[in-house]
Amino acid sequence: MDRILYIVNPVAGGGRTKKLIPIIDGHMKGREIDYDIVLTNKPGDAVHISKESLKRGYNKIVAVGGDGTVNEVALGILEYGQGVLGIIPSGTGNDLARTLNIPSNLGEAIEVIIKGSNKKIDVGIVNDNVFLNIASIGFDSEVVVTTEKIKKRLKSRFAYVLSIFLTLINFKDIKMRLEIDNISYDKDIFLIAVGNGKYYGGGVQILPMAVIEDGFFHVCLVNKISKLKLLFLLPTIINGSHIKQKKYVEIFKAKSVKVITKSKTYLNIDGEVKDIDNEILFTIKKEKLPVIISN
Numbered sequence: 001m002d003r004i005l006y007i008v009n010p011v012a013g014g015g016r017t018k019k020l021i022p023i024i025d026g027h028m029k030g031r032e033i034d035y036d037i038v039l040t041n042k043p044g045d046a047v048h049i050s051k052e053s054l055k056r057g058y059n060k061i062v063a064v065g066g067d068g069t070v071n072e073v074a075l076g077i078l079e080y081g082q083g084v085l086g087i088i089p090s091g092t093g094n095d096l097a098r099t100l101n102i103p104s105n106l107g108e109a110i111e112v113i114i115k116g117s118n119k120k121i122d123v124g125i126v127n128d129n130v131f132l133n134i135a136s137i138g139f140d141s142e143v144v145v146t147t148e149k150i151k152k153r154l155k156s157r158f159a160y161v162l163s164i165f166l167t168l169i170n171f172k173d174i175k176m177r178l179e180i181d182n183i184s185y186d187k188d189i190f191l192i193a194v195g196n197g198k199y200y201g202g203g204v205q206i207l208p209m210a211v212i213e214d215g216f217f218h219v220c221l222v223n224k225i226s227k228l229k230l231l232f233l234l235p236t237i238i239n240g241s242h243i244k245q246k247k248y249v250e251i252f253k254a255k256s257v258k259v260i261t262k263s264k265t266y267l268n269i270d271g272e273v274k275d276i277d278n279e280i281l282f283t284i285k286k287e288k289l290p291v292i293i294s295n
């Protein structure tokens with residue numbers, strides 16, 4: 001018999017997620033299923049709540065929020081060592097749910113939690129951080145940093161577009177040594193994305209070839225390119241057709257990736273950006289994570 005815990009991040013999706021609580025309750029009531037709904041109070045809460053509730057006998061832990069909330073619940077399950085991750089997509093991006101074809105409609109997503117099946121997906125590790133979707137370095141990470149700064153003054157979707165233009169004006173290619181499954185390359189890069197999911201940034205198909213359960217990372221490298229050419233290349237990333245531009249874009253499949261940069265840079269991990277050291281190691285965890293998906 002399943003015991004389901006919904007962990008709701010009230011600030012996900014610009015605060016919309018909090019309003020889902022009575023709707024989830026309405027869908028669950030009257031069914032013979034043991035469930036509970038709890039709210040997070042601060043970042044990191046979902047990790048502890050997941051672990052504690054698994055200890056108390058819940059088996060399906062559902063992240064109600066965006067990719068950040070999903071990442072925290074996944075960490076709790078992995079640290080505890082058992083349990084299944086459920087996802088009710090209600091963040092701004094929901095990129096992992098998009099790769100897994102989890103419905104965006106709330107009622108349908110709840111039905112998947114109740115009746116869906118488990119799929120074991122790959123878990124990435126980058127410098128002690130767990131990620132399920134995509135981690136990246138370069139232009140895209142700097143766009144996230146600039147967007148956060150702009151959002152403090154301008155609360156609109158336009159903030160993202162504006163930050164793309166501002167970052168494009170100021171961005172300098174990053175010199176790095178890359179080791180992909182122990183083969184070394186010296187590169188000047190515009191961006192490198194390493195992951196198991198296909199999308200980031202709310203549906204941008206940076207890794208259209210990614211397979212989420214094959215035990216490998218999928219890597220997209222955009223090499224140094226003139227700003228004029230970038231204006232043509234960037235829109236093709238939205239539908240994934242950039243990978244045909246072999247002159248500028250390289251694709252790899254690997255078990256491990258190491259990046260060594262000369263200067264400090266940013267790392268985007270499932271949508272959250274961190275300052276990083278000069279050496280970044282991406283590896284795949286041996287154990288996969290069970291996630292509930294549609295039958």
Ligand SMILES: Nc1ncnc2c1ncn2[C@@H]1O[C@H](COP(=O)(O)OP(=O)(O)OP(=O)(O)O)[C@@H](O)[C@H]1O
Pocket residue numbers: 009010011012013014040041042043044045065066067068069070072090091092093094095270271272
């Ligand atoms: N109660 C809370 N108050 C403030 N922040 C919280 C709370 N609970 C969780 N968080 C943090 O909110 C951040 C954003 O959450 P999440 O990523 O799920 O939503 P989102 O940003 O709207 O969606 P997406 O990442 O898909 O774009 C996460 O980093 C998480 O740690």
